[in-house]
Amino acid sequence: MNIFLQEPDTTLWRAIIDRMNGYRQKLEFKCVETEEQILRETFALDTYALFILNLKEPTNPYMMNFIHSNGGKVPILLILEKDYDPDTLKTLYYLGYDDFIVKDFYMQEIAWKIYKLCNIWNDERFFLSPSVYFDCKKWMFYYHDEVVSLGKKEATLLKYLFVKSPNIISCDEIVSLVYHDEIVSPESIRALVKQLRAKLPIDLIRTVRGEGYQITHLSTFKANP
Structure with a gap:
């Protein structure tokens, strides 16, 4: 390319x-x-x-x-x-x-x-640095030598957070994209986000009160090269 x-x-x-x-x-x-x-x-x-x-x-x-x-x-x-x-x-x-x-x-x-x-995310890997990235097909988050395994809904949520970045993903979009329009409560969404945050080795998800969630701005992320 x-x-x-x-x-x-x-x-x-x-x-x-x-x-x-x-x-x-x-x-x-x-x-x-x-x-x-x-x-x-x-x-x-x-x-x-x-x-x-x-x-x-x-x-x-x-x-x-x-x-x-x-x-x-x-x-x-x-x-x-x-x-x-x-x-x-x-x-x-x-x-x-x-x-x-x-x-x-x-x-x-x-x-x-x-x-x-350029639309070259490949729908597979989203990189923060060469050794810090998320592989959404394997449901794995790689942080240098550490590998974190995610559940299906956690991985799907993280994928769309990356795809939407730097924009916010709303709770309605989470219901549509992650839960496929199942009836879910706001508490269930908050629980999923909390669960994902607890697994990730870095603080990557920001809550935007009244709007939804987004990937933390890159300038605040200090990954080692």
Whole structure:
């Protein structure tokens, strides 16, 4: 799978590539520093599964339109500098960018975004780091040398927490996805979440009062590489 990365910081290139290649599959990156170099890729833009761009003027739709008009009809992930203007987020949303990430981000954060935007979760393994991950087909959570076996409902709940991340999974969705619309009480859902939390070797599930549950934000997770 090919990914196009435009970013002036070549050290960041290498960090992203090293992180992604440390996971379960190899990705091919085309890396350029400037926006002008994107314009030279006219005949190759339809070969990429994702564009990761750090644009000087992200609210200017020119580059997005150029990519789309030359066959690059795939997700675009924006990298924003840490001094970005928050008022631009509404404009970026309406322009139709698929996601954005703000420097200085954790490598785990951009890894999750790449996996989700490229749809390469494989429905099997969800990685927090190369040695910390959840295998939903085996119902196993791996934490370095420790292996935790989960029950079917626990594994299903954890899978959909990962799939929905960073969004919240509501209790109604849990009833539908985990219990297949059986009649279950809120106490049963809370008991399942408590049971899953007790088994996991890290604090991974956050309760959002009145809304549901979500995976703890990646920036709070300090996994060893």
